[in-house]
Each structure stands twice: as structure tokens, then as C-alpha cells.
Amino acid sequence: MTSLRTDRFTRTATLTLALLGSAFAATAAVAADVNIYTSRQPELIQPVLDAFTEETGLSTATIFIDKGLEERVKAEGANSPADLIMTVDIGRLDAAKQAGVVQPVDSAVLAENIPDSFRDGENEWFALTARGRVVYASKERVDTDAISYEELADPKWKGRLCTRSGQHQYNIALIAAYIAHHGEEAARDWVTGLRDNLARRPEGGDRDQAKAIFAGECDIAIGNTYYVGQMTTNEKEPEQKEWAKAIKVIMPTFDNGLTHVNVSGVALAKNAPNKENAIKLMEFLSGDTAQKIYAELNYEYPVEPGIETSDLVKSFGELKPDTLALDEVAAHRTKASEIVDEVNYDGGPQS
Amino acid sequence: MSAIRPARGWPAILPMRRKGKGDGGYVATALVLAALVAMPFLALIWLAVSGTSSNWSHLATTILPEASLVTAELMLGVALLTGTMGVVTAWLVATFDFPGRRLFSWALVLPLAVPTYIAAYAFVEFLHFAGPVQTAIRALFGYSSSRDYWFPEIRSLPGAVLILSSVLYPYVYLTVRMVFLMQGRKAADVARTLGASQATIFLRILLPLARPAIAVGVTLALMEAVNDIGAVEFLGVRTLTFAVYSTWLNRGDLYGATQIALLMLAVIVLLVTIERLARRQQRFTLGRSDRPQPGSERLSGGRGFLAVAACALPIILGFAIPLLVLGDYALRRLDQLADPQLWRAFRHTVALASITGLVTVTVGFLLAYGVRLTGSKRLVLMSRLAVLGYAVPGTVLAIGILIPLAGLDNFVDARMRETFDVSTGLLLSGSGFAIVYAGFVRFMAMGHGSLESGFAKVSTHLDMAARTLGRAPGATLIEVLLPLMRPALLTAFLLVFVEASKELSATILLRPFDFETLATFVYAQTSRSAFEEGAVAALLIVLVGILPVAILNRSILAETARS
Numbered sequence: 001m002t003s004l005r006t007d008r009f010t011r012t013a014t015l016t017l018a019l020l021g022s023a024f025a026a027t028a029a030v031a032a033d034v035n036i037y038t039s040r041q042p043e044l045i046q047p048v049l050d051a052f053t054e055e056t057g058l059s060t061a062t063i064f065i066d067k068g069l070e071e072r073v074k075a076e077g078a079n080s081p082a083d084l085i086m087t088v089d090i091g092r093l094d095a096a097k098q099a100g101v102v103q104p105v106d107s108a109v110l111a112e113n114i115p116d117s118f119r120d121g122e123n124e125w126f127a128l129t130a131r132g133r134v135v136y137a138s139k140e141r142v143d144t145d146a147i148s149y150e151e152l153a154d155p156k157w158k159g160r161l162c163t164r165s166g167q168h169q170y171n172i173a174l175i176a177a178y179i180a181h182h183g184e185e186a187a188r189d190w191v192t193g194l195r196d197n198l199a200r201r202p203e204g205g206d207r208d209q210a211k212a213i214f215a216g217e218c219d220i221a222i223g224n225t226y227y228v229g230q231m232t233t234n235e236k237e238p239e240q241k242e243w244a245k246a247i248k249v250i251m252p253t254f255d256n257g258l259t260h261v262n263v264s265g266v267a268l269a270k271n272a273p274n275k276e277n278a279i280k281l282m283e284f285l286s287g288d289t290a291q292k293i294y295a296e297l298n299y300e301y302p303v304e305p306g307i308e309t310s311d312l313v314k315s316f317g318e319l320k321p322d323t324l325a326l327d328e329v330a331a332h333r334t335k336a337s338e339i340v341d342e343v344n345y346d347g348g349p350q351s
Numbered sequence: 352m353s354a355i356r357p358a359r360g361w362p363a364i365l366p367m368r369r370k371g372k373g374d375g376g377y378v379a380t381a382l383v384l385a386a387l388v389a390m391p392f393l394a395l396i397w398l399a400v401s402g403t404s405s406n407w408s409h410l411a412t413t414i415l416p417e418a419s420l421v422t423a424e425l426m427l428g429v430a431l432l433t434g435t436m437g438v439v440t441a442w443l444v445a446t447f448d449f450p451g452r453r454l455f456s457w458a459l460v461l462p463l464a465v466p467t468y469i470a471a472y473a474f475v476e477f478l479h480f481a482g483p484v485q486t487a488i489r490a491l492f493g494y495s496s497s498r499d500y501w502f503p504e505i506r507s508l509p510g511a512v513l514i515l516s517s518v519l520y521p522y523v524y525l526t527v528r529m530v531f532l533m534q535g536r537k538a539a540d541v542a543r544t545l546g547a548s549q550a551t552i553f554l555r556i557l558l559p560l561a562r563p564a565i566a567v568g569v570t571l572a573l574m575e576a577v578n579d580i581g582a583v584e585f586l587g588v589r590t591l592t593f594a595v596y597s598t599w600l601n602r603g604d605l606y607g608a609t610q611i612a613l614l615m616l617a618v619i620v621l622l623v624t625i626e627r628l629a630r631r632q633q634r635f636t637l638g639r640s641d642r643p644q645p646g647s648e649r650l651s652g653g654r655g656f657l658a659v660a661a662c663a664l665p666i667i668l669g670f671a672i673p674l675l676v677l678g679d680y681a682l683r684r685l686d687q688l689a690d691p692q693l694w695r696a697f698r699h700t701v702a703l704a705s706i707t708g709l710v711t712v713t714v715g716f717l718l719a720y721g722v723r724l725t726g727s728k729r730l731v732l733m734s735r736l737a738v739l740g741y742a743v744p745g746t747v748l749a750i751g752i753l754i755p756l757a758g759l760d761n762f763v764d765a766r767m768r769e770t771f772d773v774s775t776g777l778l779l780s781g782s783g784f785a786i787v788y789a790g791f792v793r794f795m796a797m798g799h800g801s802l803e804s805g806f807a808k809v810s811t812h813l814d815m816a817a818r819t820l821g822r823a824p825g826a827t828l829i830e831v832l833l834p835l836m837r838p839a840l841l842t843a844f845l846l847v848f849v850e851a852s853k854e855l856s857a858t859i860l861l862r863p864f865d866f867e868t869l870a871t872f873v874y875a876q877t878s879r880s881a882f883e884e885g886a887v888a889a890l891l892i893v894l895v896g897i898l899p900v901a902i903l904n905r906s907i908l909a910e911t912a913r914s
Binding site: 031032035041042043044061062063064065066067068071072075076077078079080081091095098165167169172200201202203204205206207208211212214215216217227230236237239333334336337338341342344346347 | 413753
């Protein structure tokens with residue numbers, strides 16, 4: 001039916017495509033002793049992974065995937081090369097569990113290193129580092145050194161509060177924790193109160209809120225602890241040191257006197273091809289060596305009890321992490337996200 | 352292959368052709384390719400209907416009305432602004448002579464090399480409280496706090512319109528300039544001899560004449576504005592795409608998210624269809640012209656200055672400001688240039704963009720030829736649908752690719768294990784294949800326009816002559832059409848290359864282990880609020896784009912000259 005020439009053309013085209021395809025397929029074959037899908041930025045885990053390789057001789061390979069990590073593992077199914085899933089935010093850890101792409105790990109080492117409140121009840125995920133969701137307050141314009149989360153909605157802060165988008169995972173987790181403490185109705189009132197206190201529409205990241213305080217746009221803001229550390233030590237952009245100088249960290253508390261923390265963590269992939277090595281790495285990550293590196297690297301709080309935080313982090317004051325189980329926080333995320341939309345938090349101040 | 356007979360009403364090459372000799376396999380290939388392009392959409396539709404989204408009442412009452420309005424406003428703004436910027440600049444460089452015209456003619460394409468998310472970051476840095484503009488204002492008037500004075504908020508809907516338009520207007524500029532230089536020139540000359548003023552010519556002749564070209568350019572700009580997440584998220588503009596992501600990630604509702612994405616797609620299809628229907632009765636015949644002749648009416652004095660300002664402004668906004676901000680950060684991080692990882696990312700970016708460009712152009716070319724050959728209504732429809740990949744948020748499209756590909760991989764793997772006891776693993780979904788696939792589905796829109804108009808310029812008589820002389824369709828393609836289509840192919844390739852080198856959302860989800868591109872490199876930094884650490888890589892993305900953009904400009908002019 002086809003002439004010789006057409007045939008040749010089709011064949012050439014097909015061949016070219018096949019060649020290109022296989023050339024690319026070859027890159028997929030790269031794999032190590034432990035393969036990690038991570039939504040944690042490579043810079044923040046590489047030093048710990050290097051230490052692991054040094055100690056055990058086992059190599060690691062990573063792919064940094066943000067949105068859609070669970071969907072990818074799920075779609076890959078039985079053939080997924082992922083051994084470990086590392087991610088930030090309790091919501092993402094829980095999402096991996098709910099998507100059914102992880103499996104429980106029964107390890108005495110992990111159980112000993114990681115306190116109960118920092119791991120899943122069914123041992124399907126384990127937190128590795130914690131960060132407080134705290135208040136940045138203007139040194140100049142805010143006198144108080146203690147504040148509760150509830151108080152942030154007090155009208156005395158009207159026109160003085162800045163935050164990033166209410167739909168950001170860190171804020172969602174905070175609101176979810178509020179729901180866990182006070183129930184849905186109280187949480188809606190609280191978010192409404194926060195909204196009415198906003199100085200401007202929520203935007204940017206946590207650092208931008210510190211910048212806004214520096215600029216005089218607002219007096220208090222909500223942000224994670226480690227950003228303050230990053231800004232304080234930013235030699236390349238000394239301007240950020242000024243932002244950090246303009247603010248002080250206040251550890252806000254719920255009525256139990258404890259502060260909301262979020263976590264970064266790790267889970268074993270359901271179809272991990274190198275299960276044994278992967279568990280070795282998990283245990284390593286929860287141990288002294290890795291926890292110390294974490295503490296220094298990114299100004300976070302190690303989850304293993306007894307490991308010191310960096311001096312800079314100590315200067316923020318003492319963090320007393322909320323003992324509310326993180327999976328309970330995760331359970332309220334959908335509701336939290338809906339409340340943010342319902343009160344149109346991201347629309348900013350209403351008047 | 353009786354189904355592929357030319358349908359009534361569609362122009363086919365050989366209306367009375369010999370029955371199918373040589374066409375069959377050819378058209379089958381085109382159909383397969385069209386099916387490949389359609390697959391991710393089918394997967395998304397399947398995904399959208401497979402889940403029971405319990406959230407629709409929430410979506411319908413709280414999110415969708417507001418998000419739809421914001422999206423509509425964004426689209427309207429971007430359409431008007433890209434349209435204005437693109438048409439006015441194209442008109443100026445095509446009609447008048449003024450200082451720097453040759454330079455502008457080229458430099459006006461440059462913003463195309465700047466990704467929207469990078470432009471957004473750069474603008475915010477440039478205009479924020481501690482940025483150069485406000486610092487100067489404070490120094491000038493002696494203010495100390497942002498509460499002392501009013502300054503427009505760039506993180507807003509108007510800000511997003513301005514930023515997106517500043518880097519997207521070149522789509523309009525490129526397509527419209529071509530029309531002004533070619534058909535427009537002759538018509539304008541005639542009108543001129545009849546005593547019409549330049550303003551009259553512009554409004555009554557050139558603008559109506561350029562309408563299809565404007566539509567093509569604005570559509571591309573709109574699709575990109577609608578699928579954008581990086582810029583709008585950073586700017587706090589809650590579009591439907593923003594709702595797609597919050598529905599999916601914060602409320603764990605991928606089905607609902609897919610439904611919103613498909614809804615957006617439907618709206619785009621509707622708009623494009625309406626526009627096409629509205630000018631169905633009009634005929635736009637391509638006149639033959641000699642070399643494209645830019646007009647020679649000299650603008651001097653105040654008018655010359657205005658022309659220079661009108662051409663310089665878009666370049667300053669869409670190129671100079673981003674470059675300035677990136678350059679400032681990059682200068683303090685030149686040590687990153689010694690990082691071998693950066694250069695690996697650079698090579699990956701160039702390789703990926705080249706392969707994606709080649710594949711996309713090949714597929715687009717074969718599809719367009721299939722249409723030309725047969726006029727098959729089905730192919731026409733499919734080739735129109737093929738451009739829609741650009742209107743879907745990248746990550747969502749990537750999921751539409753991931754699910755069927757991984758499914759196929761696992762199916763093959765299971766069969767191979769059963770039969771030969773070997774595991775093939777994830778052949779396609781775990782490799783560069785998936786990224787290239789995503790790239791061509793996403794960027795078909797870039798290549799399609801230039802290929803379609805390229806084919807339109809080659810008289811079908813040439814095909815017929817070749818066929819009469821005994822050449823099969825494939826031979827006709829290679830010996831006759833390919834050489835004639837070279838400029839159009841180059842244009843399509845370069846457009847796709849530039850887009851692919853900026854691509855982020857699909858690459859980041861689909862890539863294999865240890866595969867960084869410049870865009871993923873930048874993203875890893877920005878996702879931990881350290882955009883400045885990614886400045887060197889961001890600058891490299893722009894540089895990777897500049898060369899093709901420059902060639903693109905020449906290629907389009909050459910193409911214009913040929914027809």
C-alpha cells in the first residue's frame with residue numbers, strides 16, 4: 001500500500017524517535033543503594049546523605065519532586081524505584097500515608113530516637129526535624145515578649161499583622177492545629193479575626209513578612225523559626241540581616257502553654273526495592289550524627305531528645321513543642337483549607 | 352482507510368486523487384501521533400470522572416466564583432496589554448523609520464527568553480520597599496517608612512497583568528509584524544497613494560488584516576497566563592490555576608483539581624472557537640510580495656522620540672529589569688559558575704530543549720501534512736485539539752502523562768516477567784521519554800501556528816505536480832515540501848526550544864534520578880525562599896533563550912522574504 005519512499009521516510013522517522021527515546025531511557029537506569037524521592041530541597045539533605053555514605057559505604061540518589069510526589073509513586077506502583085520518601089510539612093507526610101504509597105517500619109532504633117508525638121501512630125512516617133511556627137514582632141513597635149495564638153486575632157492588632165497565603169501548607173497546619181485544640185467554629189472565628197487584623201493581602205514567603213516589618217508595613221507576622229536563622233546569617237544578601245535585626249522571635253502558645261511545630265520527615269516507600277538499606281538510612285537520619293548536622297545546617301530543632309540546637313536557635317528562646325499528635329493535626333487539614341477560603345483570608349483585610 | 356477520505360468542505364491536496372496510493376500508511380502515522388497527543392487529556396478526563404469529589408459544594412460556593420472572576424480579569428488584562436504592546440511595536444518597526452529601529456526590531460523579541468516566574472520575582476525585588484525604585488523615592492523625599500507614602504502594589508492583579516504581558520507580548524509582536532511586513536505593506540501602499548493617513552491605514556486596513564495573527568499571538572499569551580502557577584502564586588493572585596493546586600494539595604482532592612483544570616480548558620476551547628467563528632466569513636488571502644519592505648516614512652523629533660520610547664518600554668519591562676535584578680544577585684555568586692552541577696544542569700537543559708524541539712516539530716509537521724494531504728476532518732480537529740496542552744497547568748498535564756505511561760510500563764513489565772522472566776521496569780515513565788513527551792504535548796501550540804501558516808504559503812500545486820510526476824506523499828514531503836518549509840520548521844523549532852528551556856512543572860515531576868535542569872535548579876532555591884541563590888541559573892536560562900530568540904527573529908524575517 002505504501003510506496004518504497006514513504007516507507008523509508010516513516011522508518012527513518014520512527015527510528016530517530018526510537019533512538020532519541022532510548023538515549024534518554026538510559027539515564028533512568030542510574031540508581032543507587034538507596035533511592036530517595038524528596039520534596040525537601042537537595043541542599044538541605046545532601047550533607048546528611050554524604051555522612052551516611054561515608055559511614056556505611058552505601059550510595060544514595062535523589063530526585064527533588066515538589067507537587068505530585070505521592071501521585072508519581074502511586075502511578076509507578078510495583079516498579080517504583082523509590083525507597084524513601086522525604087518531605088516537609090505534616091500534611092505531605094500524611095498525604096503519602098493516605099495515598100497508600102508508604103509502609104510501616106518496625107525499628108527499635110527509630111522508636112528510641114524519635115518521641116511518640118513525632119511519629120505516626122502506625123509507624124508509617126517519622127519526623128526528623130521540627131520547626132516552630134512563631135511570631136515575628138517588630139523590636140521597635142511591639143513591647144510584649146509573650147503572646148498566645150488566640151491573641152493574634154485580638155482587635156488590638158488590627159492593621160498590624162502580616163502573613164503569607166493562608167493556603168500555604170505551614171499556615172494550613174497551624175489552623176488545623178487550632179481546630180484540634182478549639183474546634184471548627186472557634187477556628188473559623190480565629191481565622192476571621194486574623195484576617196481582620198491583616199495590614200495587607202497575604203503574599204510572599206515567610207521572609208517577606210520579616211521584610212514587611214522592617215519596611216514598616218506591619219508590626220507582627222507569623223513565620224517559621226529557621227528563616228530567622230537564615231536571614232541572620234545571610235552573608236551574600238546583608239540586607240536580610242537588617243530584616244532579621246528589625247524583628248524579635250516570640251514563641252506563641254496555645255492554652256496548654258505549648259507552641260505549634262511542623263516537621264520534615266521520612267517514610268519507607270511501599271514497594272521499596274532496597275528495603276534493608278533504606279531502613280538503615282532512616283535509622284541513621286534519626287541518630288546523633290545526622291541530627292547534629294540537621295541542627296546546624298538549617299536552624300531547625302532536632303527531634304532526637306538530647307541533641308543541642310545551634311546557638312543561634314537558642315537565642316530565639318526556649319521552644320516547647322505542642323504535644324498534640326501530628327496525625328491529628330493532619331486530619332483537620334481539609335477543613336482548615338476550606339475555612340481559609342470561606343472567610344476569604346487571602347482576600348486580605350475587608351475594610 | 353475509507354474513513355480518511357477528504358471530508359466535504361475541507362481543502363484537500365488532491366480532491367480527485369488516485370485512491371489512496373501512498374497515503375494510507377502516512378495518514379495512519381498522523382492518526383497515531385494525534386492519539387499520542389490526545390492521551391494525556393483522555394487520562395485527565397478519566398481522572399476527573401473517576402473520583403467522587405465531595406468538595407464541589409465548597410468549590411462552587413467559595414472558590415470558583417472569585418477565582419473565575421480573577422482569571423477572567425487576568426485574561427482580559429493580558430489580552431489587551433499583550434495585544435497593544437505587540438501590535439503597536441510591530442506597527443512602528445514595520446511602518447516607520449526612526450533611530451534604533453533595526454535594533455528594536457530584534458530586541459523586542461528578547462523578553463520571550465524570560466520565564467514568567469523569574470519575571471515575577473525580579474519585578475517584586477525591583478519594586479519592593481528595599482528595592483532601587485523605592486529607595487530612591489525615599490532618599491529623594493526624605494521618607495523613612497512605607498507608611499509615609501503611597502506606592503503601587505506590584506503583588507496584585509494589575510501587577511500580574513503587567514508582568515505577564517511584559518514577557519508574553521512577543522508572541523503577538525512576532526506574528527503581527529510578519530503580516531504588517533508582507534500583506535500589510537502592499538495594502539498600506541495602495542491606501543497611501545489614495546491619500547489615507549498612517550492612522551487611518553493602521554486602524555482601517557492593517558488592524559483588520561492582522562486580526563488572525565493577533566488572535567494567534569494573544570491566544571498563546573493567554574494560554575500561558577492561564578496555566579501559570581509560579582508567578583501568580585508569588586504575586587498572591589488567586590486564579591483558577593491557584594484553586595487547582597490548593598484543591599489538590601491542601602484538600603487532597605486530585606479529582607476536583609482535575610475537574611477545575613478541564614473546566615478552564617473548556618473555556619479556552621470556547622474562546623478560540625468563538626473567535627474562529629466570528630471571522631469565518633472573512634477571507635484572508637496571502638498576497639505574494641517581494642522582499643519584506645519595512646516602511647520608510649521617517650519619524651523625527653517628538654514623534655521619533657515617542658516611537659523610540661514605545662519600543663524601548665516593553666524591552667525595559669520584559670528584559671532589562673529582570674536581567675538587572677538577576678545580574679545584581681549573580682555578581683555576588685559568580686563562584687557558582689565553578690559548580691559542575693550547574694553546568695550539568697545547563698547541558699541537560701540544552702539537550703532536553705533540543706530534543707523536545709525536534710520531536711515537537713516532527714510530530715507537528717507530520718500532523719499538518721496529514722491534514723494537507725487528506726483534509727480529513729478528524730485530523731483537522733485533532734490537530735486543533737493538539738495545541739491545547741498549553742492551556743493546562745503543567746503539573747496537572749504531567750499527571751495526565753504519568754498515569755497512562757506508568758500503567759503501560761507496569762503492564763509491559765508484568766507480561767515480560769510472565770513470559771520471559773525478565774523485568775523491564777519503568778521504561779518510559781521513569782526516563783527522559785516522559786519529559787520529552789510532556790514537552791511536546793505542552794508545546795505543540797508553539798510549533799503548530801508557524802507550521803500551519805508555513806504550509807499555507809506553499810501552493811498545493813507543487814504537491815500536485817510532484818504527485819503527477821510519480822512521487823509518493825513521502826517523497827513529495829522530503830523532496831519538495833521539506834526544503835520549502837525549512838524556514839517555518841526552524842521558526843517552530845526555535846519557539847519550542849525557547850519554551851522547553853524554561854519548562855519547569857512537568858520536568859520536575861517526571862524527571863529521572865539526579866537529573867537537574869536550570870529551571871529545576873532555580874526552583875529548588877526559590878522553594879526555600881532563596882531566589883537569589885538561583886540567580887546565576889536563572890540568568891543562564893535567559894542566556895540559553897537569547898541565541899534562539901535572535902535566530903528566530905532572523906528566521907521569521909527570512910520566511911517572510913520567501914513568501
